Each structure stands twice: as structure tokens, then as C-alpha cells.
Amino acid sequence: MVNGSTPTVADGLAGVVAAQTRLSSVDGEAGELIIAGFPVAELASRASFEETVYLLWHDHLPSPGPLAAFREELAACRDLPQVTLNLLQAAASQKTAVIDALRMAVNTLGLPAAHDSRQAAIRLVAAFPTIVTAYWRLLNQLEPLPARPDLGHAANYLYMLFGWEPEPEQVHGLETYLNTVVDHGMNASTFTARVIISTQSDMISAVGGALGALKGPLHGGAPGPALDMIFEIGDTARVEPYLRRKLAAGERLMGFGHRVYKVRDPRAEVLAAAAARLYRSNNQQALYQLACQVEQMAVALLAEYKPGRQLQTNVEFYTALLLHGLGLTSDLFTPTFAISRVAGWTAHCFEQQRLNRLIRPQSAYVGSKDRRWIPVEQRLN
Numbered sequence: 001m002v003n004g005s006t007p008t009v010a011d012g013l014a015g016v017v018a019a020q021t022r023l024s025s026v027d028g029e030a031g032e033l034i035i036a037g038f039p040v041a042e043l044a045s046r047a048s049f050e051e052t053v054y055l056l057w058h059d060h061l062p063s064p065g066p067l068a069a070f071r072e073e074l075a076a077c078r079d080l081p082q083v084t085l086n087l088l089q090a091a092a093s094q095k096t097a098v099i100d101a102l103r104m105a106v107n108t109l110g111l112p113a114a115h116d117s118r119q120a121a122i123r124l125v126a127a128f129p130t131i132v133t134a135y136w137r138l139l140n141q142l143e144p145l146p147a148r149p150d151l152g153h154a155a156n157y158l159y160m161l162f163g164w165e166p167e168p169e170q171v172h173g174l175e176t177y178l179n180t181v182v183d184h185g186m187n188a189s190t191f192t193a194r195v196i197i198s199t200q201s202d203m204i205s206a207v208g209g210a211l212g213a214l215k216g217p218l219h220g221g222a223p224g225p226a227l228d229m230i231f232e233i234g235d236t237a238r239v240e241p242y243l244r245r246k247l248a249a250g251e252r253l254m255g256f257g258h259r260v261y262k263v264r265d266p267r268a269e270v271l272a273a274a275a276a277r278l279y280r281s282n283n284q285q286a287l288y289q290l291a292c293q294v295e296q297m298a299v300a301l302l303a304e305y306k307p308g309r310q311l312q313t314n315v316e317f318y319t320a321l322l323l324h325g326l327g328l329t330s331d332l333f334t335p336t337f338a339i340s341r342v343a344g345w346t347a348h349c350f351e352q353q354r355l356n357r358l359i360r361p362q363s364a365y366v367g368s369k370d371r372r373w374i375p376v377e378q379r380l381n
């Protein structure tokens with residue numbers, strides 16, 4: 001602030017650097033995402049999800065012994081306490097959205113070990129798929145299934161949803177997705193988690209808050225609408241008139257535009273390749289090709305209707321396609337994003353705890369300062 005004048009506000013905190021991190025780096029101009037030292041394309045289609053979680057928490061990849069122990073530790077923490085199952089049953093009777101049921105259920109997990117951060121983090125990462133699958137099955141009048149400790153994290157998620165052991169191509173597709181979206185700089189939900197843990201609150205509270213931030217359509221809630229758009233278009237002949245109509249009406253195209261990326265989101269690149277591979281294996285090429293045409297036309301029309309805004313494909317567009325190809329219904333898209341991102345949130349919490357510094361920015365007051373009290377009976381409005 002200069003001589004009592006109003007300080008400059010960075011709207012939406014755009015451009016503000018809020019922390020140092022070793023977890024991920026996002027270069028929006030170059031279209032580059034680094035996850036704990038690895039370009040996303042180097043890591044995402046090669047690592048198991050357990051390896052990626054380990055990498056984020058320890059800053060190096062595990063050798064075989066520690067990896068096996070880590071897998072076992074996670075697999076042993078998948079089961080839910082009765083209080084969580086009771087809550088999920090009550091939520092299902094109200095037809096609560098899956099992401100909201102997950103948000104509520106998380107808060108029932110941590111009570112015994114909330115202040116042991118590592119134990120809480122293991123519990124959160126391990127239990128997220130169990131909560132989502134148990135709840136989704138209850139919503140669909142199916143009995144929740146017990147976890148399969150012999151299956152890895154990704155394979156067990158698909159097993160607990162559908163009740164059959166997934167094909168290796170499906171596990172690979174899901175694992176690529178989970179690895180791709182595991183962390184992404186100082187996004188809104190990660191910032192939320194760091195703010196909460198910086199008050200020396202606990203990991204469960206930090207992750208509960210982060211989930212609240214994630215569910216908004218401007219953050220993690222976009223893939224459902226992106227898929228709806230592809231289905232509504234339905235046919236290659238309708239791509240251009242449909243998109244023009246939306247843009248002329250001032251609507252936003254879901255799956256396009258990003259606060260940071262001004263070129264194609266590198267995660268879209270990785271997920272498009274994973275979707276192409278999956279759709280080749282399940283013979284649904286027509287849908288994949290329609291999506292590619294929607295993408296090309298949308299980018300071209302966004303440049304026409306919003307010149308200079310540099311609106312390109314974001315992660316959500318191919319997320320929708322990939323998760324649909326795995327048989328997931330769109331109400332599972334954001335919860336599946338959370339199943340991955342919880343590893344990033346917990347890693348950021350560890351980092352913030354080591355820093356041990358309260359996050360407390362300022363605000364610029366723009367209201368008046370000289371009001372005088374008027375008794376209620378004398379007020380005119």
C-alpha cells in the first residue's frame with residue numbers, strides 16, 4: 001500500500017506465487033507439466049498409481065521391496081468403518097450426489113488417527129475408492145463389494161465398482177488417468193488443503209475442504225458436461241452448427257480454456273493417447289473420432305469467437321472420453337478425479353507441514369469508514 005491508497009489486488013490470485021514445491025510444475029505458455037521431476041508423458045503411462053503416490057510422498061521412486069510394502073500397507077487400509085457405511089446408506093436413501101457423499105464420508109474416517117498425518121494420508125488414499133464404489137453401488141441398488149487385497153489400487157477400484165476383474169488394458173487406461181491428474185501446481189483444491197493444514201489442523205479436515213473446492217464446475221466438475229456435449233452432438237454433421245449455436249449464445253464450451261495453459265493442456269495429450277488405445281481395444285472407434293472432430297472444431301471456433309483468448313483443450317475433455325470408455329457413469333468422473341488428486345493433496349499437506357507457516361493473506365477494504373449508528377425505527381430502507 002502506498003500512502004494509505006488501496007493496495008493492488010490480484011483478482012483470483014492470478015500470477016501470485018503462494019509456495020515453493022517439489023511436487024509439480026505447470027508451465028502454461030510451454031504446455032509443460034512436470035510431476036516430481038518427471039514430464040507427465042514420461043510418468044503417466046508407465047507408473048502404477050502406488051508408485052506415483054510413493055514418488056510424491058518421498059520424492060523418489062520406490063525400489064521393489066519398499067514398493068511391495070507400500071502396496072500392502074495401502075491395500076490393508078481399504079475397508080470402511082461401520083460409521084462410514086451407515087452414513088453412505090443414509091446418503092443413498094436421499095440420492096445425494098456421489099461427490100457429496102464422498103465429501104461427507106471423508107469426515108467419518110479420521111477420528112481415531114486424525115493427528116497422525118502419515119496414517120491419515122494412507123487411510124485417505126486407500127479408502128477413497130472404497131467409499132466411491134460402495135456408495136455408487138448403494139445408489140444403484142447393489143450390495144457394496146469387499147476389497148480384493150490381491151489387486152492393485154486401480155484394478156481394485158474397477159473391481160469394486162463392477163464386480164469383475166478388469167482387463168489389463170482397462171487397468172492401464174485408469175492408471176494413466178490417475179497418474180496424469182495426481183497433482184497440478186497450486187490449483188484451487190490444493191491451495192485449500194494447504195491453507196487448512198497450515199493452521200495445524202489435521203489431514204482429514206484438509207482433504208475434506210479440498211473436496212469442497214474440487215467439486216465446482218470450474219475445477220473438477222467439467223468432464224460430465226464435456227461428455228454430455230459430445231453425446232448431444234451425436235453426429236459429425238452436427239458438430240459445427242451445435243458449437244456455433246453455443247458460442248453465439250455466450251455459453252462456455254466445457255473441456256476448453258484454462259487459467260494457466262494457453263496452449264493445449266499436456267494432460268489432454270496423454271489422455272487422448274490413452275483414450276485412443278482403450279477405444280481401439282473396445283471397438284468404439286466412432287465415438288473417439290467424433291470427439292476428435294469436436295475438439296478440432298471447438299478450438300477453431302473459440303479462436304473465431306474469442307480472439308486473443310488462447311482457449312485450447314483442457315484435461316477434462318479427454319478425461320470424459322477415457323472414463324466413459326472404462327464404463328464409468330458421468331456421476332463418477334469428479335469422484336474418480338478425487339481418487340487420484342487425494343494423493344497430491346496429502347503430499348502438499350506434508351510439504352506445508354514441513355514449512356510450518358500459517359497461510360494468511362490480506363484483503364483490500366473498499367467499504368466506507370465513517371458510518372454512524374441509526375436506531376432501527378429511524379432507518380428508511
Ligand SMILES: CC(C)(COP(=O)(O)OP(=O)(O)OC[C@H]1O[C@@H](n2cnc3c(N)ncnc32)[C@H](O)[C@@H]1OP(=O)(O)O)[C@@H](O)C(=O)NCCC(=O)NCCS
Binds near residue numbers: 255258259260311
Ligand atoms: C477454466 C476456465 C474457468 C478458466 O477461466 P479464466 O482463466 O478465469 O478465463 P475467463 O473466465 O476470464 O475467460 C476469459 C474469456 O474467455 C471466455 N472463455 C473461457 N473459457 C471458455 C470456454 N470454455 N468457452 C467459451 N468461452 C470461454 C470467457 O467467456 C471470457 O470471455 P470474455 O473476456 O469475452 O468475457 C474457463 O476457461 C472455463 O470456464 N472453461 C470451461 C469449464 C472447464 O472446462 N473447466 C475445467 C478446467 S480444467
